Structures are given as C-alpha cells and as structure tokens.
Amino acid sequence: MFVENVKLSSYSNYKIGGPARYFFEAKSIDDIIKALEKWRLLAPYQIRKANFGSGVFTLGAGTNILFGDEGFNGLILKPNIQLIKKEGDILRVGAGVLISQLVDYLINKNLSGLEWAGGLPGTVGGAVRGNAGSFGGEIQTIVKEVVSLDISRPQTKIIRRNNRDCNFSYRSSIFKLNKNREIIVEAALILKKGDRKLMQTIIEENINYRRQKQPLEHPNIGSIFKNVALKKVAKNAHKSFNSVIKNDPFPVIPAAHLISEAGLKGISHGGAMISPKHPNFIVNVLGATAKDVKNLIQLVKKEVKKKFNIGLEEEIVRL
Ligand SMILES: Cc1cc2nc3c(=O)[nH]c(=O)nc-3n(C[C@H](O)[C@H](O)[C@H](O)COP(=O)(O)OP(=O)(O)OC[C@H]3O[C@@H](n4cnc5c(N)ncnc54)[C@H](O)[C@@H]3O)c2cc1C
Structure with a gap:
C-alpha cells in the first residue's frame, strides 16, 4: 500500500x-x-x-x-479526495480538488466568490490550511465548515469546525497552527449566484496579471516571504514606503519591493536565482538544490535587515 x-x-x-x-x-x-x-x-x-x-x-x-x-x-x-457536490446552498469540496478545477466548475455553475483565485495554484486542502488569498480575496470568506482528521492520537478522530473555529487570519488557520496534527479532508463552501461573463472576465484578468508579473516560466513555490504589515514598521519610516503600500487585505509593504531595493534582483546561488521579474520569487533555473534556495533566503533576510531594519518572515513551508 x-x-x-x-x-x-x-x-x-x-x-x-x-x-x-x-x-x-x-x-x-x-x-x-x-x-x-x-x-x-x-x-x-x-x-x-x-x-x-x-x-x-x-x-x-x-x-x-x-x-x-x-x-x-x-x-x-x-x-487526493476529488469530491465536488452541491447540497442546497452549500458546495462540499474534497481536499484534493485543485483550485483551478474548482474555479472552472464555479464558472460553469454560475457560482461567484472565488474569482480572486484565478491562477492560484494548489489544492483546496492547501488553500484552507494557509488561508490562501490574492487580489484582496481570501478563502476564509467562503468557508462554512471544514472536516479534518486528527492524526495525533492512537485512534484517528474526525473533526468538524465552523468558520469561526478555524481561527483564520492572514495566511493562517488553526490547521497551520496545529502543525501537521490534522489532515483537512473536505470543506463546505458558500457561494453566491454570479454573472458568468463578469466572473470570467475577472478570472482571466487575474490569470493574465500573474503571467505578466510572476516568473511562471521557471519552477517556483510562489512568494518566499510574507509582505510586511505596515503596522509592524517604525512610524517614521512609513513615508518612504507611501508609493508602494498595497492592501493585502490590510496595508502592507511588498517584500518584493524591499528585496529589489536591497539590490538583490537576479542574484543566484547554484541553480537558484532571485527572480528579476518578481524578486519575492526564488526560481529554480538550473537543477537547484534546497541548499541553493536556503542560501538565497538567508542572504535576502540579512540584506533586507541591514538596509531597512525589517525582519522578513517566510511564507513557504520547509520540510
Ligand atoms: C506561482 C505561484 C503563485 C502563488 N500565489 C499565491 C497567492 O497569490 N496567494 C497565496 O496565498 N498563495 C500563493 N501561492 C502559494 C500556494 O499556491 C498556496 O499556498 C496553496 O494554497 C498551497 O496549496 P498546495 O495544495 O500546493 O499545498 P502544499 O504546497 O502541498 O502544502 C502547503 C502546506 O499545506 C499543508 N497541506 C496541504 N494540503 C493539506 C491538507 N489537505 N490538510 C492539511 N494540511 C495540508 C502541507 O502540509 C503544507 O504544510 C503561490 C504559489 C505559486 C507556485
């Protein structure tokens, strides 16, 4: 087996x-x-x-x-649970369903609420665990219930949580905080009736934006660092970031801006490179090893700290 x-x-x-x-x-x-x-x-x-x-x-x-x-x-x-089932107002979705599959399904059924996820890679399970989000949207806004398995006990236990009990916050949830103790198996989502044409337009715009801005031509794992919440940065420094602050979904300084300003775009180590197209991505350009990537992560943290006195936090999972 x-x-x-x-x-x-x-x-x-x-x-x-x-x-x-x-x-x-x-x-x-x-x-x-x-x-x-x-x-x-x-x-x-x-x-x-x-x-x-x-x-x-x-x-x-x-x-x-x-x-x-x-x-x-x-x-x-x-x-790899591949369920998509409509039950009244609720859509039950298996953890293994890809977000791209789900987005296609919702367009077909005229169901709105996930347009922001156009082009978001990964599965429903991964998105719920990390409260994935983009373009101002977050998965937590459509989650009604999550079913998971607690695997930390001698007998596997099924747990059902409503949205509140999932403790969602920026790129986080109880499943992330519980550190591998639970396997998400299913999510129940609530969606609204949508306008197919409008939904399709938004989704295509989001996919195109990603194609233009992200180095999708090389193997990658998305943004390496979290954007920096403005409230965590010293008040007297806010003015110098005025032109780059964005809502994500609260005011943040993009990590890509800090990395770029630290002069790190295009720097490589072994087969890994800090993407010149989007410096918060470290791409695998030529048979990179995990060690190559870790070296660049260290370099970025050190240089950004030196230049801005800001400690970047990793968004990725290391195993
Ligand atoms: C090009 C690119 C762009 C991206 N853009 C964004 C973005 O805009 N916004 C964003 O939030 N993320 C983004 N990401 C990151 C990533 O797509 C998301 O974090 C995604 O939700 C991860 O899903 P996954 O299935 O690939 O999870 P994995 O990478 O397989 O796993 C990530 C973590 O989730 C856990 N996990 C996975 N499935 C389950 C489950 N069923 N139960 C419990 N734990 C589970 C794993 O143990 C691991 O800790 C991007 C990534 C790439 C490559």
Missing part, C-alpha cells in the same frame, strides 16, 4: 527534494484512516517522535513547500 523511496522532487512545483521513505496517495477518508492504522503498526517510535509525533506529513499539490535535499524519513500522505 505504501510506496517506498519516492522522489519528492516529482511532487514539488519546485522540482526540488530528496526521497520520501514512504508515500501514500489516498482517494477517500476511509483510505486515510486505514493507511494510518497500518502506519502506526509499521512506523518505529523514533520516526514518529522525530516527525510531528505521527511521522506523517500531508501533501497537497506541493506549490508552497521546499523539500530538503535529504528527503523525509517518514510517511508523505497525499489526501
């Missing part, structure tokens, strides 16, 4: 990462529960202790993860 020695680079949008000791792709909640029962019998205590207590890491589409060159000595579990 588990596949051994699977190259994580094949499951990473970055094309970076060493081998996973075990890998399992689940198609249903039942699949996951059975796999976890087997895993608890198979996994030595040392593996579980060293990796989140369960030894299990949940994978979506791998669009936000930097896998290490040494790989992962545990079980990578991909909950």
